[in-house]
Amino acid sequence: MTTPTRRGSATLGRILAMAGKEVLHIRRDIRTLYLALAMPVLMLVLFGFGISFDVDHLELAVVDQDRTDLSRALVRQVTASGEFVAIEDGTSPEAALQQLRRGHAAGVLLLPHGFAEDVQRGTAQVQLLVDGADGNTATQALAKAQALVEVASRQLLGAGAPVQAPPLEVRVRTLFNPDARSAMFLVPGLAAYLLAIVAVIITALTVAREWERGSMEQLFATPVGRLEIVVGKLLPYLGIGVLQVLLVLTVGAWVFDVPVRGSLVALGLGALLFLVGMLGQGLLISVVTRNQMVATQVATISSVLPSMLLSGFIFPIENLPLPLKVISTVIPARYFVSTLRGVLLRGNGLDVLWPQLLALALFAVFVLVLATRRFQRRLD
Amino acid sequence: MSPAIEVRHLTRRFGDFVAVDDVSFDVGVGEIFGYLGANGAGKSTTIRMLCGLLTPSSGGARVAGFDVGSEPERVKAGIGYMSQKFSLYLDLSVRANLEFFASAYGAQGRTLSTRIAEMVERMGLGAVEDAVTGSLPGGLQQRVALASAVLHRPRIVFLDEPTAGVDPVQRRTFWALIRDLAAQGTTVFVTTHYMDEAENCARIGIMVDGKLVALDTPTGLKRTHAPGRVLEVRGPRLSVALDALKGTPGVLDVSRFGAGATVRVDPERMAPEALAAWLRARGVDPLEMEESAPTLDDVFLALTARAQRGDD
Numbered sequence: 001m002t003t004p005t006r007r008g009s010a011t012l013g014r015i016l017a018m019a020g021k022e023v024l025h026i027r028r029d030i031r032t033l034y035l036a037l038a039m040p041v042l043m044l045v046l047f048g049f050g051i052s053f054d055v056d057h058l059e060l061a062v063v064d065q066d067r068t069d070l071s072r073a074l075v076r077q078v079t080a081s082g083e084f085v086a087i088e089d090g091t092s093p094e095a096a097l098q099q100l101r102r103g104h105a106a107g108v109l110l111l112p113h114g115f116a117e118d119v120q121r122g123t124a125q126v127q128l129l130v131d132g133a134d135g136n137t138a139t140q141a142l143a144k145a146q147a148l149v150e151v152a153s154r155q156l157l158g159a160g161a162p163v164q165a166p167p168l169e170v171r172v173r174t175l176f177n178p179d180a181r182s183a184m185f186l187v188p189g190l191a192a193y194l195l196a197i198v199a200v201i202i203t204a205l206t207v208a209r210e211w212e213r214g215s216m217e218q219l220f221a222t223p224v225g226r227l228e229i230v231v232g233k234l235l236p237y238l239g240i241g242v243l244q245v246l247l248v249l250t251v252g253a254w255v256f257d258v259p260v261r262g263s264l265v266a267l268g269l270g271a272l273l274f275l276v277g278m279l280g281q282g283l284l285i286s287v288v289t290r291n292q293m294v295a296t297q298v299a300t301i302s303s304v305l306p307s308m309l310l311s312g313f314i315f316p317i318e319n320l321p322l323p324l325k326v327i328s329t330v331i332p333a334r335y336f337v338s339t340l341r342g343v344l345l346r347g348n349g350l351d352v353l354w355p356q357l358l359a360l361a362l363f364a365v366f367v368l369v370l371a372t373r374r375f376q377r378r379l380d
Numbered sequence: 381m382s383p384a385i386e387v388r389h390l391t392r393r394f395g396d397f398v399a400v401d402d403v404s405f406d407v408g409v410g411e412i413f414g415y416l417g418a419n420g421a422g423k424s425t426t427i428r429m430l431c432g433l434l435t436p437s438s439g440g441a442r443v444a445g446f447d448v449g450s451e452p453e454r455v456k457a458g459i460g461y462m463s464q465k466f467s468l469y470l471d472l473s474v475r476a477n478l479e480f481f482a483s484a485y486g487a488q489g490r491t492l493s494t495r496i497a498e499m500v501e502r503m504g505l506g507a508v509e510d511a512v513t514g515s516l517p518g519g520l521q522q523r524v525a526l527a528s529a530v531l532h533r534p535r536i537v538f539l540d541e542p543t544a545g546v547d548p549v550q551r552r553t554f555w556a557l558i559r560d561l562a563a564q565g566t567t568v569f570v571t572t573h574y575m576d577e578a579e580n581c582a583r584i585g586i587m588v589d590g591k592l593v594a595l596d597t598p599t600g601l602k603r604t605h606a607p608g609r610v611l612e613v614r615g616p617r618l619s620v621a622l623d624a625l626k627g628t629p630g631v632l633d634v635s636r637f638g639a640g641a642t643v644r645v646d647p648e649r650m651a652p653e654a655l656a657a658w659l660r661a662r663g664v665d666p667l668e669m670e671e672s673a674p675t676l677d678d679v680f681l682a683l684t685a686r687a688q689r690g691d692d
Binding site: 010013014016017018020021024025028029213214215217218219220221222223224 | 481
């Protein structure tokens with residue numbers, strides 16, 4: 001008969017009523033929307049420009065004790081690429097070390113007396129001192145300087161000495177992100193991080209608000225079902241989340257040249273599943289706490305920390321200690337970050353990314369089922 | 381016709397605390413039923429069980445023909461509920477609130493707009509339709525809440541302390557609206573702790589500590605629980621005589637207020653003149669003595685005093 005369709009349309013009507021009401025709440029408190037949309041862009045720009053893991057324009061205190069054409073040529077070679085900038089020239093090793101200690105220089109390049117003669121003999125040595133206090137910079141600086149000096153000395157040798165057998169050539173090539181630009185890593189990680197925060201916190205807040213104000217009791221007295229309440233309440237925030245994803249990707253592409261090389265379907269699906277999971281997490285928190293203050297705190301801790309530390313956003317999962325590595329397997333941000341990196345940088349599609357998407361889907365279903373079950377439409 | 385609400389041995393425990401203790405009563409179709417009691421007497425717990433929001437611990441009730449324990453969803457569809465805090469969305473406009481609650485009960489399209497228009501007209505909300513609900517005074521918010529509870533034309537409406545914190549003029553307007561609803565056949569179940577309001581009810585149940593201790597019409601309650609005549613006595617040095625007055629034959633009840641006292645007497649055994657003489661004999665000159673009919677206040681005080689003494 002017509003009952004199922006009529007019931008279906010009634011359900012749809014009630015879901016839309018919930019969603020419409022939520023949109024009105026958002027419009028009344030437009031700051032929420034500004035926050036939700038402006039924060040990701042602001043943070044992306046800040047992180048993208050300000051927090052850079054790239055080694056570029058490293059200040060190098062150069063101590064050229066040899067002062068020959070050859071030594072000067074080497075310094076020119078090292079600084080030519082722009083990765084290193086010479087800030088001191090010709091001072092004593094002690095003064096250069098002082099620069100390093102005070103943090104004015106990131107490294108010291110020392111060319112000893114008799115460098116040019118040693119080059120002719122084939123026993124030349126240069127010394128590179130780097131600041132190990134900043135481990136990331138030190139490692140990268142060391143690798144780069146080594147490569148540069150190697151190339152430079154080979155060229156210098158070629159110019160000043162008889163050609164010898166070509167030395168073993170070591171080349172490090174960074175795939176997918178050939179310039180090793182941080183923005184490439186950051187945009188996917190940041191997208192997951194921001195979506196997680198905004199989705200979890202906003203949902204936790206809005207649902208807890210209804211408990212606090214007593215309007216939840218009023219809702220329970222109406223025929224609106226709990227799934228209708230849940231879906232209706234989450235829909236508008238899902239919309240905001242999708243907007244955020246698009247915004248972050250656009251800014252990423254526009255400002256940081258982050259490409260989209262892979263499947264848009266995988267990207268969309270991943271974003272949607274991740275968002276639903278995050279909204280579900282927020283819902284679960286508010287259902288359990290029923291209090292805006294507590295909900296905000298739990299939401300912040302449970303979204304910020306894992307999506308920042310255990311998602312591969314900042315620290316590679318492979319480098320995590322075993323217990324954290326195990327925990328990270330239930331953090332949806334981890335799967336979303338690798339989905340995003342897969343699609344954006346590696347050009348992957350569904351064929352490669354389906355395990356990630358499956359994990360996201362599992363989390364979303366799990367958390368929504370749990371939240372809906374805990375969300376009893378009774379007061380006892 | 382079967383009653384709109386049938387309550388049988390309804391009981392609700394929270395741990396060791398019995399909030400509602402073996403309560404039974406019926407409410408007829410179109411009746412205004414008042415549910416009176418002090419805070420914590422079990423009024424809201426009863427209403428929540430009748431609305432399908434709380435499961436009874438034992439006993440049960442049928443509301444609008446459905447069992448509240450096993451068919452709460454069917455009960456919900458047939459009733460309107462206005463909870464204690466008017467649970468409107470204060471950041472939304474009056475119209476948005478009405479639209480939301482109308483569609484929550486399944487009204488759509490033309491039905492929705494005609495019902496809202498009709499309700500706005502009936503509740504006198506035309507001037508504030510677009511105002512933000514939170515900016516309205518309590519009396520108007522309360523009318524918006526009533527409107528959203530009856531928009532879907534329920535056969536029964538439950539109002540939990542609807543007039544708390546509302547000024548007397550607005551309260552009177554509100555009760556006119558309630559009588560209006562009842563006149564059209566809606567059953568009204570209302571809790572309050574304003575005794576003067578309770579006079580509007582066809583019948584009143586009085587709750588003390590989870591038990592229904594009395595159930596009758598206002599007149600019947602007064603006849604049974606506050607018989608006699610009530611004399612308001614004022615005068616200097618009145619207080620010294622009051623304790624002695626309490627045990628005197630023919631004096632049913634003595635309660636103090638401000639500079640005077642209310643004395644309820646059995647006119648057969650202690651006429652007003654006799655009371656004046658009695659007081660003068662003890663050196664108290666009653667400057668003023670005014671006679672009035674017993675009110676529900678007297679009923680309520682008598683019942684709670686009896687419950688506190690522990691007799692039945």
